[in-house]
Amino acid sequence: MNILEMHNIHTYMAGFHILEGVNLTAEHGKLTILLGRNGSGKTTTIKTIMGLTPARSGEILFQGRPIQKLHDFEIPWLGISLVPEGRDVFSQLTVEENLLIAVRKGKKVPKQRLDYIVDIFPPMKNLFKKKGRNLSGGEKQMVAVARALVNEDKLLLIDEPTKGLAPIMVESMRLALAEIKKNATIILVEQNFEFAGSIADDFLIMEHGKIVCSGEIGDLINNREMQHMYLGV
Amino acid sequence: MSINRYLQKYRSALILIIILILLPLFSSEYIKVVAMQIFIFGVFAISYDILLGYTGIASFGHAIFFGTGAYVSALMMLKAGFSFWATIPFVVVSCAGIGLVIGLLTLRFATIYFTIVTLALGQFCYFLLTNALTYQYTGGDDGLHGLPMVLQTKNQMYYLALAFLLAAFFIAKKIISSPLGKTLVAIRENEFRAKMIGYNVLNYRLIALVISGIMAGLAGSFNAAMLRSVFPGFMGASTTIDVILMTILGGMGSLLGPVAGAALVIICQQYLSSYFEWWLLIFGVIFVLVVLFLPQGLISIVYRFRKKNTSGGLN
Amino acid sequence: MTSQLFVNILLSALSLGVIYFLLSSGFALVFSLLRVSNFSHGSLIMWGAYLGIYLVKALSSFSLGLIISAVMIGIILALVEFFLFRRLYGGNPLFELLLTFGLIYILDEAVKLVWGAAIITVDKPSFLQGTVMIYGEPFAILRLYIFGLGAFVCAGLYFLLNKTKLGLIITAGIENKEMVRALGININRVFTFVCWLGGFLAGIAGFVLAYFNGLSPEMGTNQLLNVLVIVVVGGLGSFMGAAIAAVIMGLAEAFIGFYLPELAVLSSFIVMFIVLSIKPSGLLGEE
Numbered sequence: 001m002n003i004l005e006m007h008n009i010h011t012y013m014a015g016f017h018i019l020e021g022v023n024l025t026a027e028h029g030k031l032t033i034l035l036g037r038n039g040s041g042k043t044t045t046i047k048t049i050m051g052l053t054p055a056r057s058g059e060i061l062f063q064g065r066p067i068q069k070l071h072d073f074e075i076p077w078l079g080i081s082l083v084p085e086g087r088d089v090f091s092q093l094t095v096e097e098n099l100l101i102a103v104r105k106g107k108k109v110p111k112q113r114l115d116y117i118v119d120i121f122p123p124m125k126n127l128f129k130k131k132g133r134n135l136s137g138g139e140k141q142m143v144a145v146a147r148a149l150v151n152e153d154k155l156l157l158i159d160e161p162t163k164g165l166a167p168i169m170v171e172s173m174r175l176a177l178a179e180i181k182k183n184a185t186i187i188l189v190e191q192n193f194e195f196a197g198s199i200a201d202d203f204l205i206m207e208h209g210k211i212v213c214s215g216e217i218g219d220l221i222n223n224r225e226m227q228h229m230y231l232g233v
Numbered sequence: 234m235s236i237n238r239y240l241q242k243y244r245s246a247l248i249l250i251i252i253l254i255l256l257p258l259f260s261s262e263y264i265k266v267v268a269m270q271i272f273i274f275g276v277f278a279i280s281y282d283i284l285l286g287y288t289g290i291a292s293f294g295h296a297i298f299f300g301t302g303a304y305v306s307a308l309m310m311l312k313a314g315f316s317f318w319a320t321i322p323f324v325v326v327s328c329a330g331i332g333l334v335i336g337l338l339t340l341r342f343a344t345i346y347f348t349i350v351t352l353a354l355g356q357f358c359y360f361l362l363t364n365a366l367t368y369q370y371t372g373g374d375d376g377l378h379g380l381p382m383v384l385q386t387k388n389q390m391y392y393l394a395l396a397f398l399l400a401a402f403f404i405a406k407k408i409i410s411s412p413l414g415k416t417l418v419a420i421r422e423n424e425f426r427a428k429m430i431g432y433n434v435l436n437y438r439l440i441a442l443v444i445s446g447i448m449a450g451l452a453g454s455f456n457a458a459m460l461r462s463v464f465p466g467f468m469g470a471s472t473t474i475d476v477i478l479m480t481i482l483g484g485m486g487s488l489l490g491p492v493a494g495a496a497l498v499i500i501c502q503q504y505l506s507s508y509f510e511w512w513l514l515i516f517g518v519i520f521v522l523v524v525l526f527l528p529q530g531l532i533s534i535v536y537r538f539r540k541k542n543t544s545g546g547l548n
Numbered sequence: 549m550t551s552q553l554f555v556n557i558l559l560s561a562l563s564l565g566v567i568y569f570l571l572s573s574g575f576a577l578v579f580s581l582l583r584v585s586n587f588s589h590g591s592l593i594m595w596g597a598y599l600g601i602y603l604v605k606a607l608s609s610f611s612l613g614l615i616i617s618a619v620m621i622g623i624i625l626a627l628v629e630f631f632l633f634r635r636l637y638g639g640n641p642l643f644e645l646l647l648t649f650g651l652i653y654i655l656d657e658a659v660k661l662v663w664g665a666a667i668i669t670v671d672k673p674s675f676l677q678g679t680v681m682i683y684g685e686p687f688a689i690l691r692l693y694i695f696g697l698g699a700f701v702c703a704g705l706y707f708l709l710n711k712t713k714l715g716l717i718i719t720a721g722i723e724n725k726e727m728v729r730a731l732g733i734n735i736n737r738v739f740t741f742v743c744w745l746g747g748f749l750a751g752i753a754g755f756v757l758a759y760f761n762g763l764s765p766e767m768g769t770n771q772l773l774n775v776l777v778i779v780v781v782g783g784l785g786s787f788m789g790a791a792i793a794a795v796i797m798g799l800a801e802a803f804i805g806f807y808l809p810e811l812a813v814l815s816s817f818i819v820m821f822i823v824l825s826i827k828p829s830g831l832l833g834e835e
Contacts, residue, residue, distance in 0.1 A: 014423075050730055076732030088727040090720040101716045102731050147731075291645050293587075342829055345585050345784065348645060349776045350824070356773050357817040365810055470769060481646060514661065517653025524646045525635055 002061075003028040003155055003185045004049070009058035009068075011048045018044045019055070020209035026155075026202070031177070031186040033196040033217065035231060036206035042189045043085050045206065046157045049187075050082050051075045062155070077104060081148035085159040085189070087140045091133035095124070095143050098132060102147045109150050117146045120176045138169040145176065156180065159189045174199055193231055197221050205230045253395055257388045265391050267503050271496045272398040273456045278479040278491030279405050280448035285477075286485030287409060288441040289421030290344045294355025295476050297335075298328045298446040300468025302453030304362070307377045307463040308370065317383040317458050321451070328450030332443040340438050355473055362465040376464035383458045390459055397455055398492070401448060405488055408444065417441055478516065482523055484530020493532050556685040557802050563691040565798025566698030569791050570756060571771055572778040573705065574749030576790035578625075579779065580722045581742045583641070584633060586625070587648040590772025591655035592747055596621045596754025597763055598663050601670055610673050618751030625747030626740050633743075634736070652768065660765050668763040676759065694756055701752065702791075708745075718742060722785075777816045781823045783833025792831055793823075 004026040011019035019041050026032040034042050047053040049060060051072035060068040062078055076082075081102075090098055099109050099117075118125050121142045127135070135143065141161055148156050161177070162170045170192070178199050180186065190196040196203075196217075203220050205213040213230060220226060257265055281295050302324045309315040309323060335354065339347040362371045371377065384390050408414050420427040420434050428434055457463045466472060475498060483494020505512045527533060575589040596617055604613030628651065636644050676693055679686035709715040721728045721735055728735050753771075761767065778797055782789030800819045805812035823831060 052726055052730060071734070072729045073732050073734045076730065082730045084727060084730065088724055090723055090727070092719050092723060093716060097716050100713065101720055101728075101733075104732050107713070285642070289640070289642060291642055293649070338824060338828060342833075343784070345641070345645070346780065346829075349585070349780050349784075350820075353773060353777050353780070353817060353820060357814065360813055360817075364814070477646075477649065481650075511661075513653055514657035517650055517657060520650035520653060521632070521647060524643055524650055525632065528643060 001028045002026065003063060004187070005059075005061040006045075006049070007059040007061070009045075009048060009055045009060065011044055011053055011055050013044065013053055018053075018209055019048060021058070022048075022206075022209065022211055024204050024211050024214065026185060026187050028185055030201035031181045031188060031199055032202040032204060033200035034187060034189045034204045034206065035191075035193065035196065037232070038191075040206040041209040042206055043159055044209075046082065046084075046159050046187070046189060049075075049157060050080070076151075076153075079151075079154040081151065081153040081156050083144045083148045083156065083158040083161060085163070087137075087144040089132040089135065089140045089143045089147075091131065094129055094131055095135070096128040098143055099147055099150050102150050104151050113150050113152065117149055120149070120179050121146060121172075138165055141165060141169070141173065142176075145173075145180075149180065152183075154185060156184050156186045157189075158186060160191065161188070162190070162192050162195055170195055193227065250399070254392075257391050262387060265387055267499060269391055269394040269459055271492075271499050272394040273452050273459065274475070274479065274495040274499060275398045275492040276401040276455070277449055277452040277476050278483065278495045279401055279488055280445045280452065281476045281480045282485055282488055282491040283405060283408070283448070284441060284445040285480055286487065286491075287414060287421065288417045288438055288445075290340070290438060290442075291348045292351040292442075292445075292473075293348050293477070294351030294353070294358075294473055295445075295449055296468050296470070296472035297331060297351065297355050297358050298449035299453035299456070299472055299476075300358060300362070300463075300465075301328055301331060302450030303457040303463045303467045304371065304377075304453075305450075306454040307380055307457045310380050311377055312370075317381070317454075320454065324450045324454045325447050328446040329443045332446030333439065336439040336442045340435055340442070352470075352473075355468065355470060359465055359469045362468055371465070374465060376462055378462045380457060380461040380463075382461065394455065394459060397451075401451075402488065402492070405448070409488065413437070413440065478520065480530075481520060482531055484532035486529065487532055487536075490530045490532035494530065497531070552683055552685045555683045556687065557806055558799075559682065559687055560691065561799045561802030562795065563694045563798070564801055565795035566694050567753070567756060567760070568774065568778055568794035568797050569698060570701060570749065570753035572775045572782075572790045572794055573701070573787070574746035574753070575775050576779050576782070576785075576787050577749070578743055578746035580785045580787055581718055582629075582633070582739055583785075584644045584648065585784075586746070587645065587772060588628075588651035588655055589746070589750055589775055590770070591652050591659075591768040592621050592625060592750035593754040593757065593771045593775075594659055594765070594768035595624065595655060596751035597758035597767065598659055598754075600751065600755035601668075601758050601763060602663075604673075614752065614755050617755060618748045621751030621754070622744040622746075622748035625750070626744035629740050629743035633739075652772075656765060656768050659768070663763070663765075665765050670758050670762050672759055690759060697752070697756060701749070714738070714741070774816060777820050779830075781820050781830055783830030785834065786830070786832040789830055789832030 002025045006022050006024045009019050009022040010017070022041070022045055034045065036042050044053055048055050051070055051074070055068050058068065059066055062080065067075060067078065090101070093101065103109055123139070124142055124146060127139060127143070132140070132143070145158065145161060148158070158177075161173050165173065174195060177186065177188070181199070188196065188200065197220070200217040203215060203217050204211050207230065213226065253268070256268060277299055280298075281292070284295070285291055305324050305327050306317060306320040309320040310317060335347070335351060339350045361367060363374050365373075367373075384393060416427070416432060416437055420432060420437055424434055453467060456467070479494035479498045480491040481494070482497060483492065484490025501512065501516075523530060571593060575586060578584060578586050599620060600613050600617035603617050604610055607613055607616075632647060633644065636647065672690060676690045679688050680692065681687070709719060717728060717733055717738055721738055725735055757767065757771070778793045779790050781796070782791070782793035797816050797819060801812060801815045804815040804818070811818070827833075
């Protein structure tokens with residue numbers, strides 16, 4: 001079953017045609033990785049799903065329901081969370097407040113979700129009172145992912161979580177994603193093919209605002225030629 | 234553009250100019266004075282349009298230049314015995330200098346800084362003129378009076394003011410269609426892209442501010458010569474408000490619009506001042522409606538009617 | 549200068565600073581979230597003054613007059629946000645600027661139509677008249693009351709911005725609106741609320757000012773100027789900066805006014821030029 005489908009999506013930004021007819025599907029319960037070179041439209045695809053850069057034409061189905069006409073602030077309520085490329089942890093808020101502001105129902109982060117988050121990111125335990133601006137890059141990334149976990153969402157869109165991280169942080173992020181994957185569908189934008197290949201189920205490759213290739217990750221791992229052609233690996 | 238349309242375009246302009254040239258022959262003194270005010274404020278509004286309409290930065294203290302021009306001319310004529318024409322270079326230099334200083338201080342930041350600082354500076358200059366400390370030079374609230382005549386008759390003054398407007402209009406037109414003007418519009422449209430291409434945005438904005446400041450200063454100076462008096466109000470908020478009204482109502486980014494706006498505002502002020510209270514309120518409502526729904530001003534209605542495209546307008 | 553006199557000037561300076569804070573806080577708040585510099589803020593202050601004094605008389609209740617007028621001024625700005633600002637978001641910010649500029653006309657002229665163009669003196673209620681002795685010098689009760697009100701507003705704003713979820717959203721929105729929307733928050737509603745709050749603060753400021761300076765149709769533009777100078781000195785977009793600048797302005801005005809009375813009217817400009825020539829983006833402004 002597909003949790004998300006995009007049909008012939010066209011998106012423009014500041015007059016530029018960025019997505020030129022994106023078609024993609026992401027299967028329920030799987031981790032789908034979105035690969036492609038810089039500027040191929042990966043981040044715009046994610047933002048278009050979230051309604052932040054609305055599609056000009058085409059259809060987006062979430063669990064079979066068209067969502068491309070919804071306002072950006074309505075989309076998360078369907079059970080979709082975003083971990084943006086720049087992490088975008090609020091620097092004036094504490095980590096605790098960064099999580100709290102993401103809670104959609106209720107007045108605080110449910111205890112069981114907090115436990116779950118600390119379970120996945122043990123170092124978070126000591127960060128709650130720290131302001132966003134005092135966090136290291138790796139800590140910010142943890143908080144950004146944790147913020148997407150407070151609501152028990154069905155679909156997580158995670159944009160380049162390993163960008164600029166030290167190798168040891170990349171490894172702990174890999175373990176964390178492997179854990180998160182058990183309870184949620186993930187679409188992951190990634191440049192680091194080695195990292196992605198080790199946890200993904202399916203893959204999508206973008207080029208010039210289109211999906212040019214997709215399938216199970218095993219096919220890509222075994223196909224050096226394809227890797228070379230699309231990813232320059 | 235076909236020859237026919239070319240002719241048509243110039244036909245209406247020529248008719249208008251001929252009417253204006255003949256006007257003194259059959260009009261009262263009062264109408265002549267109103268017309269001269271329109272010509273001079275037309276230049277002031279054009280100068281404002283270069284800044285607001287073409288460069289996209291809003292000065293809320295544009296009267297600084299107008300007032301500086303007026304007071305520099307008046308003081309030099311009264312206190313140092315200069316002729317009007319001899320004061321012009323000083324007007325140009327002082328307004329250019331003020332423009333440079335304000336621009337260098339504020340244009341590096343978000344343009345809203347420029348807006349606020351010019352507003353505050355305008356009030357500062359107004360206070361300066363009306364302060365007890367400067368009274369002996371500026372005449373305080375009373376202003377300065379009895380400036381020497383520049384030309385012998387009212388009619389000659391009228392033609393001087395008309396020539397001033399026409400000259401300013403054509404110079405502004407030349408500037409706008411020059412590479413400099415095109416660059417200004419490009420920056421206004423997309424500052425980020427202009428920076429990427431390699432334009433020094435700050436320098437271009439500075440140049441626009443200096444040009445606009447000089448033109449506004451000259452308008453002030455001509456206004457002083459025409460009235461043979463200067464008042465601190467030249468420097469005050471009401472003068473700035475007038476020029477903003479003229480430019481927005483007339484249509485920014487069109488040069489002709491602000492002149493039409495100047496005519497509209499001045500005529501309304503002269504003839505509808507008996508309904509003054511109501512009038513300003515209505516002006517405010519029209520202003521807001523124009524900003525929301527007719528960003529190219531009332532003149533765009535005329536253009537639309539003539540099925541022409543205004544070039545260089547915002548949006 | 550005797551130390552008594554010094555303390556007295558200092559207290560006057562601080563109460564002036566509190567007034568300036570009240571005057572500029574609404575503008576700073578709206579600007580920091582919406583990035584709209586609301587040039588009609590001064591006119592809203594004026595409306596707060598006229599309407600507040602009118603209601604005090606009509607309801608013969610000081611506190612009801614204050615609260616109802618401030619709430620209503622807030623509603624004016626909230627309506628302006630909802631019906632006018634919203635049409636312009638995402639476009640050229642120039643038009644927002646011009647729009648708020650045009651509102652000055654409407655609001656100022658409407659005041660003249662309703663209450664006339666004459667200057668109106670305002671009688672203080674009996675509990676605000678008179679003085680108390682502080683450190684051996686008389687000090688007006690009205691100024692004490694301003695301290696109290698200022699402290700109350702500060703505490704309220706602090707609580708709202710730091711201790712409520714709405715406050716977190718405002719703080720977060722000032723930094724990154726897109727991420728706030730991506731969390732499922734309708735930031736437009738927050739905009740409307742913040743405009744209401746900005747108007748509410750303008751209403752309170754106007755009310756206080758009326759007891760100091762009386763009512764005049766010029767007060768809107770005069771106060772706009774004070775507000776703009778304060779927020780520029782504090783650093784545009786910085787709420788904290790505006791608060792600090794307000795106090796500095798109060799100090800400058802009181803002390804310059806004491807030593808060089810001719811320059812008192814220019815004191816805020818003097819401070820502005822000094823601050824901007826040292827740090828052109830203002831005290832706490834982002835470079």
